[in-house]
Amino acid sequence: MQTKQTTLLVVGGGPGGYVAAIRAAQLGVPTMLVEGEALGGTCLNVGCIPSKALIHVAEQFDATRRYAGNSPLGIHVDKPRIELGQAMGWKNGIVDRLTGGVGALLKKNGAQVVRGWATIVDGKTVDVKAASGEDLRIQCEHLLLATGSEPVELKAVPFGGNVVSSTGALAFSEVPKRLVVVGAGYIGLELGFAWRKLGAEVAIVEATDRVLPTYDEELSRPVLAALKRLGVTLHLGCTAEGLAEGGKGLRVRSRQADEFVLPADQVLVAVGRRPKTRGFNLESLQLDMAGNAVKVDDQCRTSMRNVWAIGDLTGEPMLAHRAMAQGEVAAECIAGHRKHFAPLAIPAVCFTDPEVVAVGQTGEQASKAGIACQSALFPFAANGRAMSLEGTEGFVRVVARKDNHLILGWQAVGTGVSELAAAFSYAIEMGARLEDVGGIIHAHPTLGEAVQESALRALGRALHI
Structure with a gap:
């Protein structure tokens, strides 16, 4: 077995891993990255990017049909139609680029990529089963774990056959006639919306009483209305019990203990993701854990000296941009710089129709934390740009302290609100107050005017409502 040495070895080439490798190499740290599949991880290959491309295709086709x-x-x-193979080819082209x-x-910055599957020997040694068939041992001073996450599988409805995870739902060879989605979180709804707009009959099964259960109810109402308008069938307060005989349906049980069968050509199980801790001998390190995630401090250090972890492996929120930010922190600390991962807010975006954004605290969360706060919303029904986009549903809401008007959080639901996430994050991270946002000149006509107007309304001096 050939042996190589490096200062930093990164296991996993997803958003967190590749950013950490690039930044470390920029700082002069000899760096190697091991990845068994395509670079970019779940996000670039079978998650964030291809799902948004598919959503765009679905939106364009739905608009054409309207x-x-x-x-x-x-x-x-006249007679719009979709060639799914061509659409999938376009989606895959974006991923490839x-x-x-x-x-x-990675190459430009001097980070060496090793194609293969890693197995941990100890905190400074990793064996790699290379894609070329040649085994390799890599010894390092610092080991950075960035293995990501994997879909949660339901015991009653295991993956296989016509039961797929989000990965499979991004690669259907034809539009399913009947698609049942188990889980009404952001992954299930994003893909449910997309396939409904592409022509599938979609039914959604959710164990809780509402869609998007991790978002506050006021944000989820316009999404619920859109699902109903599109003809998506909702079975809330229901659980998946298993496939029907013959596999062409899903057995569902309601809270009242009634069982029925939903016809299904494909079943998408989207009930969450869990840290990927299996398959590479992580347990041999005996790291401190936080539930099923690796426990880290605010510099992404684990309980073992010079072993670091970032991204989904370290738990919620499992978001690519969090992993990237952690990757930069870990790389700079490894290079000897002083840096901490201490964001005031991490934006969360749901690319449903309409889109949903949440950054920082809601009013309820602030109140539970003992903070006296105030909030105000501005509806897109009073925004000229929203009218011109045929997207007047939804609103922007701001949450601020009562005593000094420091902004604690933003929430929005509406057409194109994902692009407001950066402004929301800036305001919180830079310590803006209601007066700051209210006094900034916002371009007209834009959706961003609703940001200013919500702040003005919280101050009791809204201009356009």
Whole structure:
């Protein structure tokens, strides 16, 4: 077995791992990265990027079909159809360009990529079963774990056959006639919306009493209305019990103990993700854990000296941008710099229709923390840009302290609100107050005016409502 040495060895080439490797190499740290699949991890290959590409295809097709009817815009289209193979090819092309770009960035900055599967020997040694078939042992001074997460599997409905995770739901060869989605969180709803707009009959099964249960109810109402408007069937307060005989249906049990069968050509199980801790001998390190996640401090250090962990492996929130930020922190600490992972807020975006954004605290969360706060919302029904986009549903809401008006959180639901996430984060991280946001000149006509107006309304001096 060939042996190589490096200062930093990164296990996992997802958003956290590749960012950490690039930043460490920029800082002069000899760096190697091990990845058994395509660079970019779940996010670039079978998550964030391809799902948003599929959502875009679905939105364009749905709009075209609406234009074939009675469009208020005066646009008319005859017999719209979709060639799914071509659409999937376009989606895959985006993925290929981005993953290729990651490889080029790693090479440009001097980080060496090893294609293969890692097995931990100890805190300074990793064996790699290389894709080329040649085994390799890598010894390092610092070991950074960035193995990501994997879909949670239901015991009653295991993956296989026509039961798929989000990965499978991004690669259907044809539009399923009947799709049942188990889980009404952001992954299940994003893909449920997309396949409904592409022509599938979609039913959603959710154990709680509402969709998007991790978001506050006021944000989820416009999403619920859109699901109903699209003809998506909702079975709330229900659980999946297993496939029906023959596999062409899902047995579902309601809270009242009634059992029924939902016909299904495909079943998407999207009930969450868990840290990927299995398959690479992580347990041999005997690290301190936080539940099923690796426990780290605010510099991404684990309980073992010079062993670091970032991203989904370290638990919630399992978001690519959190992993990237942690990757930078870990790399700079390994290079001898003083840095801490201590964000005031991490934005969360749900790319449903309409989109949902949450940054920082809600009013309820602030109150539970003992903070006297005030909140105000501005509806997109009073925003000119929203009207011109046919997207007047939803609002922007701000939460601030009562005593000094320091902004604690933002929430928004509406067409295109994902692009407001950066402004929301800036305001919180830079310590803005209601007066700061209210006094900034916002471009007209833009959705961003609703940000300013919500702050003005919280101050009791809204101009356009």
